Amino acid sequence: MASKEDIALMAHLMRRAGFGASRDELEILVDQGYEKTVERLVDPPEDVLGADQDMLYRYMPSLETGGPNPVPGATNWLYHLVNTQRPLEEKTALFWHHVFATGNSKVDNDNHLTAQVQMFRDHGMGSYRELLVRVAQNPAMIFWLDNNENHKRAPNENWGRELLELFSLGVGNYTEQDVLECARAFTGWTIGAKIPRSPWHRFSWHYEFRPEEHDFSEKTFLGQTGNFDGEDIIDIILQQPACSRFVVRHLYNFFVADEPQVPAWSIEPPRNPEAIELLSKIFVDSGYEIKPVLRTLFNSDFFKEAMYQKVKSPVDVVVGTLRLTGDLDGPDPRLVKLSQEPSYMGLALHDPPSVEGWHTGQEWINSGSLVKRVNFVADRVSNVDLPGVQSIIKRVASNGTNGAQMTPEALVDRCVDLIGPLEVPEQTRRELIAQADDDGPVSWSTDEEYANFSRRVGDMLALIGATVEYQFA
Amino acid sequence: MTSTDKPPVLVVLQLTGGNDYLNSVIPYTDSNYYDSRRGLLQISEDSVLQLDDELGMHPVMGPMKEIYDQGDMAIIHGVGYENSPRSHFRSMDIWHTCEPDKVGTEGWVGRAIRDLDPSGDNPVTGVNIGQGLPRAMIVPGVSVASVADLSTYGLLTSIEQEELRTTMLQRFTNMYGQAIGTGPVKEYLGQTGLDALKGADILKGGLGRYSSSVEYASDAIAKALRDVAVIHTADVGTRIFYTAHGSFDTHASQAPAFDKLWTEVSQAIADFWDDLREHDADDNVIMFLFSEFGRRVRDNGSGTDHGAAGACFAIGPRVKGGMHGIYPETRPEALEQGDLVPNQDFRGVYSTILEDWLDLDPVSIVNGQFEQPKFV
Numbered sequence: 001m002a003s004k005e006d007i008a009l010m011a012h013l014m015r016r017a018g019f020g021a022s023r024d025e026l027e028i029l030v031d032q033g034y035e036k037t038v039e040r041l042v043d044p045p046e047d048v049l050g051a052d053q054d055m056l057y058r059y060m061p062s063l064e065t066g067g068p069n070p071v072p073g074a075t076n077w078l079y080h081l082v083n084t085q086r087p088l089e090e091k092t093a094l095f096w097h098h099v100f101a102t103g104n105s106k107v108d109n110d111n112h113l114t115a116q117v118q119m120f121r122d123h124g125m126g127s128y129r130e131l132l133v134r135v136a137q138n139p140a141m142i143f144w145l146d147n148n149e150n151h152k153r154a155p156n157e158n159w160g161r162e163l164l165e166l167f168s169l170g171v172g173n174y175t176e177q178d179v180l181e182c183a184r185a186f187t188g189w190t191i192g193a194k195i196p197r198s199p200w201h202r203f204s205w206h207y208e209f210r211p212e213e214h215d216f217s218e219k220t221f222l223g224q225t226g227n228f229d230g231e232d233i234i235d236i237i238l239q240q241p242a243c244s245r246f247v248v249r250h251l252y253n254f255f256v257a258d259e260p261q262v263p264a265w266s267i268e269p270p271r272n273p274e275a276i277e278l279l280s281k282i283f284v285d286s287g288y289e290i291k292p293v294l295r296t297l298f299n300s301d302f303f304k305e306a307m308y309q310k311v312k313s314p315v316d317v318v319v320g321t322l323r324l325t326g327d328l329d330g331p332d333p334r335l336v337k338l339s340q341e342p343s344y345m346g347l348a349l350h351d352p353p354s355v356e357g358w359h360t361g362q363e364w365i366n367s368g369s370l371v372k373r374v375n376f377v378a379d380r381v382s383n384v385d386l387p388g389v390q391s392i393i394k395r396v397a398s399n400g401t402n403g404a405q406m407t408p409e410a411l412v413d414r415c416v417d418l419i420g421p422l423e424v425p426e427q428t429r430r431e432l433i434a435q436a437d438d439d440g441p442v443s444w445s446t447d448e449e450y451a452n453f454s455r456r457v458g459d460m461l462a463l464i465g466a467t468v469e470y471q472f473a
Numbered sequence: 474m475t476s477t478d479k480p481p482v483l484v485v486l487q488l489t490g491g492n493d494y495l496n497s498v499i500p501y502t503d504s505n506y507y508d509s510r511r512g513l514l515q516i517s518e519d520s521v522l523q524l525d526d527e528l529g530m531h532p533v534m535g536p537m538k539e540i541y542d543q544g545d546m547a548i549i550h551g552v553g554y555e556n557s558p559r560s561h562f563r564s565m566d567i568w569h570t571c572e573p574d575k576v577g578t579e580g581w582v583g584r585a586i587r588d589l590d591p592s593g594d595n596p597v598t599g600v601n602i603g604q605g606l607p608r609a610m611i612v613p614g615v616s617v618a619s620v621a622d623l624s625t626y627g628l629l630t631s632i633e634q635e636e637l638r639t640t641m642l643q644r645f646t647n648m649y650g651q652a653i654g655t656g657p658v659k660e661y662l663g664q665t666g667l668d669a670l671k672g673a674d675i676l677k678g679g680l681g682r683y684s685s686s687v688e689y690a691s692d693a694i695a696k697a698l699r700d701v702a703v704i705h706t707a708d709v710g711t712r713i714f715y716t717a718h719g720s721f722d723t724h725a726s727q728a729p730a731f732d733k734l735w736t737e738v739s740q741a742i743a744d745f746w747d748d749l750r751e752h753d754a755d756d757n758v759i760m761f762l763f764s765e766f767g768r769r770v771r772d773n774g775s776g777t778d779h780g781a782a783g784a785c786f787a788i789g790p791r792v793k794g795g796m797h798g799i800y801p802e803t804r805p806e807a808l809e810q811g812d813l814v815p816n817q818d819f820r821g822v823y824s825t826i827l828e829d830w831l832d833l834d835p836v837s838i839v840n841g842q843f844e845q846p847k848f849v
Contacts, residue, residue, distance in 0.1 A: 379631035
């Protein structure tokens, strides 16, 4: 029988390594065991599938178009987020979208953002070196950071700088001269011209290396000299201790606990320097493979002790709630409107405000986004027609102390448990009990009573979803 | 500056999609107009609503013309910026963040709100009527209320039973109040929740007190401007309102689409100002209309494609009515990529509003100094 602690820990794992899990799922996973669950998240077997892209396009073919409108791409991604059985793969793709932040506001061709995210899905948990090369050759990224304007006779530093500052080393670990040399090494890494748009489809950019644009001459980068090209630069970057620490700190910030905002990282040390050192060593020793780092991370004590140390991102709020409440299986036109919900809370999929990505943690919260978050959750979890909500109601009922009756205290405790579980301080619990108390003890011996009982559970879940504590994962 | 004690208020109305300058403010004596616009996209000289000897408005813009004739409307010509990419999203971002050459992260309206209320005392200093928040209003740390629909605005609006909702909001207030003193992140959350509730109460209170003889239409822009009027006349300290209507992106079937849009907008604007006058609340308000670009001079057979220079409109009793600036040249040789060439940087137009109306320093908000047309 799963203990409360086992369920709480598994729920924490599933919230962080994915988008949460229902009580039914949690019980199965606890039975399977924590370490085995981590293993299946980090290295899913082949028969555990992601979302069926072909099926989506078959039912909703207009989503396959690219173009400046970001709604089809956001809908596509929401479909994956809600339907994948590989939650860590999906969450890691989202992680890389935060780090290698590329925005459709400039790229203006949303199919390229979709392709970039697919690349993160396919390669985001593999070799970091290979990922950097793929990102350097990614058409959306090349256009976004102007590397198509980076020529031997007229270098453009944008990609070169952000590679070092934001994608691998962090401020303070390279010089301005290094930026210039880095940029020179990537000259000629550009995009081939698209076939002109026909009325019926959009053709894609493709990566092209143009030797006539490339600066083949000698460069000095991070203390080494040679006729470096882009891949050589990446190899030298990986030799720097700062690189593994920087990437690992990003992983810690995203999966374990909220760090200060990235621009402060050159000044403020990590919350848990030992954890960073440990994970860095694993990262380097494995040859810069992401999976071993994630495996150690999720199995570590510092992770298990970090419950509720992260403010939920808009994706956590929306996707977590959709997966909990159910009723969105497969291609569904309602995904279109829902795909915009994270943007009302401050996270527009495919459209970060700049290459620095989003400000996370506490900065997800402002008076506008808080209203959206609370209302979105309340609206869904109080909807007693949704299958996930009905499951919760049934479980609340099945633990009635007197057969078909329950005190307000018990109602609150059961709801707080089954929505998460969630930990609430005593003063919050008292407010929730006061709310339940208004309508007196709960009973459900007749159908009519059950309907009323359902409504009361739904309303209680909505109020719990509105608490301060519920904003944390 | 207003001549009364009431602080100046700005209402920004974004025409999303690229409003057709050439058919809103029509150079009806210009032969190039009649050469470039054919069929349904050509407004005949007799149907143009003449504003002066050379320019007139589209026939559906009657209410706008009336306002112009009263002297309460400034039309600012040739507004845009150099090297427009003619992309909706990029161009709109540029208008929102005043950064044509890189991806800006702070919106001009958000900066203005910050300068108007630096300590964030009033959670409804800036109000957006619509879903989400336009990038123009986003500045980290600046609180902006975003109201999709005032009648249903607030926290826990899905709880339909009013009594139940009231008690739940009381619990919410208690819980968020108790978060003070429990650590920096939770405390911030607690304060934010109380601010959000306070903002919602302030706005809903306004709705409760509103009454008017003006009957607005039932389309989206009419509802949005009515919500602006409700909040403004409630006197809750809102200084900047923002809303949008569209889509003006009329590549095809422009004639019926454009007609419908401007009929709606013109009528909504007329009703809005009637409403404000009824409440004696019009003299400290200026309304500003813009679009992310104009449209191509030559039509494409059914509509028009993306252009460059556009017109801005500023409306209000304190506006210096009339034409400002120069209508760009329409001769084919004078066009760039077939489009009207801008001669007035949009940031200069913003600067006029910021400096001459809101009494703020424009340079730090629009990232530079630009020629300012004198329409205030």
